[in-house]
Amino acid sequence: MERQASSTECWHDDVEAANAELRAAEAELERAKQRILAAERAVGVARRLKILIAAAIGAYYTRDINVALENDPHVVIFCTSVLSTAKVLEKFPKEALAGRLVVDVLSVKEYPKSLLLEEMPSSADILCTHPMFGPQSGKDGWQNLPFVYEKVRISSPRGAVICTEFLRIWSDAGCRMVEMTCEEHDRHAAATQFITHTTGRLLAELAPETTPINTKGYESLLQLVSNTTGDSFDLYCGLFYYNSFSKAQLEKLEDGLKRVKESLFAFEAEQIKEDGGPQAKWVLSPSGSKPACSGKAGVSQS
Amino acid sequence: MERQASSTECWHDDVEAANAELRAAEAELERAKQRILAAERAVGVARRLKILIAAAIGAYYTRDINVALENDPHVVIFCTSVLSTAKVLEKFPKEALAGRLVVDVLSVKEYPKSLLLEEMPSSADILCTHPMFGPQSGKDGWQNLPFVYEKVRISSPRGAVICTEFLRIWSDAGCRMVEMTCEEHDRHAAATQFITHTTGRLLAELAPETTPINTKGYESLLQLVSNTTGDSFDLYCGLFYYNSFSKAQLEKLEDGLKRVKESLFAFEAEQIKEDGGPQAKWVLSPSGSKPACSGKAGVSQS
Numbered sequence: 001m002e003r004q005a006s007s008t009e010c011w012h013d014d015v016e017a018a019n020a021e022l023r024a025a026e027a028e029l030e031r032a033k034q035r036i037l038a039a040e041r042a043v044g045v046a047r048r049l050k051i052l053i054a055a056a057i058g059a060y061y062t063r064d065i066n067v068a069l070e071n072d073p074h075v076v077i078f079c080t081s082v083l084s085t086a087k088v089l090e091k092f093p094k095e096a097l098a099g100r101l102v103v104d105v106l107s108v109k110e111y112p113k114s115l116l117l118e119e120m121p122s123s124a125d126i127l128c129t130h131p132m133f134g135p136q137s138g139k140d141g142w143q144n145l146p147f148v149y150e151k152v153r154i155s156s157p158r159g160a161v162i163c164t165e166f167l168r169i170w171s172d173a174g175c176r177m178v179e180m181t182c183e184e185h186d187r188h189a190a191a192t193q194f195i196t197h198t199t200g201r202l203l204a205e206l207a208p209e210t211t212p213i214n215t216k217g218y219e220s221l222l223q224l225v226s227n228t229t230g231d232s233f234d235l236y237c238g239l240f241y242y243n244s245f246s247k248a249q250l251e252k253l254e255d256g257l258k259r260v261k262e263s264l265f266a267f268e269a270e271q272i273k274e275d276g277g278p279q280a281k282w283v284l285s286p287s288g289s290k291p292a293c294s295g296k297a298g299v300s301q302s
Numbered sequence: 303m304e305r306q307a308s309s310t311e312c313w314h315d316d317v318e319a320a321n322a323e324l325r326a327a328e329a330e331l332e333r334a335k336q337r338i339l340a341a342e343r344a345v346g347v348a349r350r351l352k353i354l355i356a357a358a359i360g361a362y363y364t365r366d367i368n369v370a371l372e373n374d375p376h377v378v379i380f381c382t383s384v385l386s387t388a389k390v391l392e393k394f395p396k397e398a399l400a401g402r403l404v405v406d407v408l409s410v411k412e413y414p415k416s417l418l419l420e421e422m423p424s425s426a427d428i429l430c431t432h433p434m435f436g437p438q439s440g441k442d443g444w445q446n447l448p449f450v451y452e453k454v455r456i457s458s459p460r461g462a463v464i465c466t467e468f469l470r471i472w473s474d475a476g477c478r479m480v481e482m483t484c485e486e487h488d489r490h491a492a493a494t495q496f497i498t499h500t501t502g503r504l505l506a507e508l509a510p511e512t513t514p515i516n517t518k519g520y521e522s523l524l525q526l527v528s529n530t531t532g533d534s535f536d537l538y539c540g541l542f543y544y545n546s547f548s549k550a551q552l553e554k555l556e557d558g559l560k561r562v563k564e565s566l567f568a569f570e571a572e573q574i575k576e577d578g579g580p581q582a583k584w585v586l587s588p589s590g591s592k593p594a595c596s597g598k599a600g601v602s603q604s
Contacts, residue, residue: 137517148515178515188515191510192513192520193515197519202555203501205558206554211493212448213434213490213491213494217495217499218495221498223522224522249508254563256504256505256507257504257507261556264539
């Protein structure tokens, strides 16, 4: 049923529409305010939770660097992402780290070693570490999980004692303590961790799906894809850019694929000589892409 | 102590040496004979073992095709490798397969389907199957392991009964029975099994080694390499050459690696703009390849 609107109704409709828009805008504004308040409450709760958790283990939680340093900590651990480390250090009151043990926990090691040696006061001790586990792999405890470290600069007898005490926390928790240079770490990590992440991300590009005929090997690839893409892309880029050995590993992977492909194509060339190639091979052209061929397969002619 | 040999001693030595050589040659000949006898015994034992094993399950073992066919089998299963199938069929007295159910068990399916349709007498029924497990994955039983099949040509009511009986053997053993066309199988298998094997062989090219800092993900890659290179290279080539979907998957893998590489290099280009690249990044040039740089890292300059 159609209705012809009079000019009065039009004007009336316009005012109604404008009012409706205004009310909608006000409601949206109110919802936005509520979301901000909810977010502030969440942050507040999270912070209070952190304070309580810290208190439970006899620690004090603060977001204020100066307050933290007023407590005169023996050890200062930078738990930064690879990409943010330089920026965090830039803003840190580094002179206040004199005489303390400074620790990093990055997944690359030459880079923070270099950065800390450059940036820290000369009286600060430096311990570069890589606890090689996370919330997933360490969820049932740290038994036998590798904790890699290099005592980069431990100058005073007091610093040596503090460093030993700090490392003992991890070994007491069951970690497998692995002492190696940052360079050694990065060489191994490029060949293992970076290659693992690259393989996972490479396979992710194929958007692999579960099929009715998954093999156990394929299931393990699906698992790998899910694990590696679960980590942030920034972390992956960090493993590449801040590890001087990663580029060579990427090249090895490219060369490897090239060699595998070459060996398959060499096999194909030999086989085509023998059986005449796809046209002869699939005599009945089962899938659409292959041309039909009425002759017998080359291989089966006697 | 040196000794000057007289000419008589020389002659004497020559004869002795020649005799020694002769005796050594005779001993070697005897050992070779013994090895042949031992090998023949081993073959004999293996064959007698097979006869006994067959008898234990109420079967008859023979290496003579004609003897086998004289027993009028309902089902003839070709358990050939992908590469040998055409040659085996070429020499087989195919006319004797008329009225029987012919089965293959290859890891590719369009190829044997086409071959069997072309080569078998028209009265032979054809069942293409892929039991997707081996001595390793099936060592604790076949429960839930996939048995893929296509009833390619089942012409007579008698053939249908025999086919049903044959499939029941596998389902009774616990296999997960998956009925799909040979084309569907090959499409899935290229995306799963071929990609798995290619990933394993690609990683094998890097000669990956265990390190003191293996992650769990890396351990699973080492396992993959060991599993896939444990299969023959011929099988791998067969999965490529005789599956019409494999080449497209190989290309997807190449494209995937290219895209991952591009995203890493794009990240690197952006990052170099920000922090000045390796020279600035590794201010102390920790590993040999990077030039020393006396300046401060770009990122840490305020």
